[in-house]
Amino acid sequence: MERHFEHDLEELKQRLLWMGSLAERAVHQAVHAVLDADEALAEAVLSEEDAINEMQIEIDDRVQRLLALQAPMAADLRFLLAVARINGDLERIGDQAVNISHSAMRILRHPQVKPYVDLPRMTELAEGMVRDSLNALVRGDQTLARSVMQRDDQVDRLRDQLFRELLTYMMENSSVVFSAFELVLVAKNIERIGDHATNIAEDVIYFVAGRDVRHPALDRR
Amino acid sequence: MERHFEHDLEELKQRLLWMGSLAERAVHQAVHAVLDADEALAEAVLSEEDAINEMQIEIDDRVQRLLALQAPMAADLRFLLAVARINGDLERIGDQAVNISHSAMRILRHPQVKPYVDLPRMTELAEGMVRDSLNALVRGDQTLARSVMQRDDQVDRLRDQLFRELLTYMMENSSVVFSAFELVLVAKNIERIGDHATNIAEDVIYFVAGRDVRHPALDRR
Numbered sequence: 001m002e003r004h005f006e007h008d009l010e011e012l013k014q015r016l017l018w019m020g021s022l023a024e025r026a027v028h029q030a031v032h033a034v035l036d037a038d039e040a041l042a043e044a045v046l047s048e049e050d051a052i053n054e055m056q057i058e059i060d061d062r063v064q065r066l067l068a069l070q071a072p073m074a075a076d077l078r079f080l081l082a083v084a085r086i087n088g089d090l091e092r093i094g095d096q097a098v099n100i101s102h103s104a105m106r107i108l109r110h111p112q113v114k115p116y117v118d119l120p121r122m123t124e125l126a127e128g129m130v131r132d133s134l135n136a137l138v139r140g141d142q143t144l145a146r147s148v149m150q151r152d153d154q155v156d157r158l159r160d161q162l163f164r165e166l167l168t169y170m171m172e173n174s175s176v177v178f179s180a181f182e183l184v185l186v187a188k189n190i191e192r193i194g195d196h197a198t199n200i201a202e203d204v205i206y207f208v209a210g211r212d213v214r215h216p217a218l219d220r221r
Numbered sequence: 222m223e224r225h226f227e228h229d230l231e232e233l234k235q236r237l238l239w240m241g242s243l244a245e246r247a248v249h250q251a252v253h254a255v256l257d258a259d260e261a262l263a264e265a266v267l268s269e270e271d272a273i274n275e276m277q278i279e280i281d282d283r284v285q286r287l288l289a290l291q292a293p294m295a296a297d298l299r300f301l302l303a304v305a306r307i308n309g310d311l312e313r314i315g316d317q318a319v320n321i322s323h324s325a326m327r328i329l330r331h332p333q334v335k336p337y338v339d340l341p342r343m344t345e346l347a348e349g350m351v352r353d354s355l356n357a358l359v360r361g362d363q364t365l366a367r368s369v370m371q372r373d374d375q376v377d378r379l380r381d382q383l384f385r386e387l388l389t390y391m392m393e394n395s396s397v398v399f400s401a402f403e404l405v406l407v408a409k410n411i412e413r414i415g416d417h418a419t420n421i422a423e424d425v426i427y428f429v430a431g432r433d434v435r436h437p438a439l440d441r442r
Contacts, residue, residue: 056436057433057435060302060433064302068298077289084306085305167402177392181405188406212278214278215278
């Protein structure tokens with residue numbers, strides 16, 4: 001029985017990682033649909049959306065079943081609760097990729113704002129955060145999880161810089177307002193992907209160390 | 222023992238509703254900081270942020286303790302899982318209110334875009350969705366939960382309309398680009414508040430009916 005449970009937990013983790021790889025790929029494709037003006041990539045993301053949503057439901061079902069049948073304690077319970085939360089974050093990362101793909105399609109129909117300022121760097125950072133948050137989960141690596149959390153500020157700084165540049169473009173040349181505006185939305189989506197990766201990293205620490213590291217500014221009484 | 226558990230569940234629900242009322246108030250104050258150009262309201266939201274974050278941690282702790290001690294089944298298990306998810310959504314609604322407050326403060330330092338187009342209507346809709354998603358939770362009311370889910374499309378339509386108007390402003394008059402841009406961010410935040418209310422409504426249905434209604438487009442095999 002105990003052994004069977006271990007097997008179920010391992011299988012659950014594998015499914016979650018599979019979902020993570022779907023979400024990662026969706027983000028990569030969506031952003032490159034924008035950067036490379038590649039509509040086929042945007043369409044690929046849209047056609048994969050259902051697969052991610054189905055995975056979310058499957059994983060939540062597994063968590064609920066294991067909670068009901070096994071009544072796990074301590075680390076196993078924390079793991080299951082962490083998986084439930086991470087699952088939600090991955091699904092939302094997939095949603096962001098879908099939003100970015102829609103933006104890509106709209107951008108393609110308008111004059112391009114060139115060059116795409118800091119978007120590639122911002123994207124690379126956010127993609128790296130998602131990847132490393134999942135690596136931290138696989139390895140139970142708190143140090144890696146903390147490094148993901150630290151990178152969130154860099155993403156926010158790049159977003160601010162990007163916003164400033166885009167605003168300047170818009171003020172100087174009203175013909176790029178539409179495209180620049182879409183890039184603002186894309187940057188917001190990438191920022192949120194970084195936020196979700198941060199959430200995942202926090203959940204990894206919660207699961208590994210049993211400590212809640214959300215809201216570090218709080219004075220824990 | 223059983224009776225004690227019922228009491229614990231009721232107390233948990235009351236705490237969640239209290240957290241909901243904090244989040245609701247934060248949204249209301251933040252948006253009115255923008256609409257009424259009232260900096261004190263924005264500051265009030267920022268000073269309440271910690272209280273919401275503390276509530277989130279407290280509620281997650283309660284959920285974890287009840288899962289560990291009571292090993293609940295069926296409806297009670299679903300209730301606890303729903304509370305954990307709703308808790309996350311309420312905290313993020315609080316985050317959106319904080320973002321809106323920061324926008325309000327920046328907007329106050331620039332020439333105003335008047336009138337604030339459809340922002341008041343969009344806000345009212347989103348606030349109503351949050352309120353009714355919590356009412357649906359209290360009453361276990363699936364019909365009300367579904368009406369919240371349906372209203373999400375209206376919020377998205379108002380957002381699109383608002384974006385079009387703001388883009389037009391920006392193209393016509395470069396001096397309002399900054400303020401219009403901040404209003405775009407505010408509208409994005411309000412849209413996300415509507416999304417979180419929709420998530421809460423979906424969780425209410427999951428808890429009451431035991432049915433997963435996220436992703437209605439999926440063909441459930």
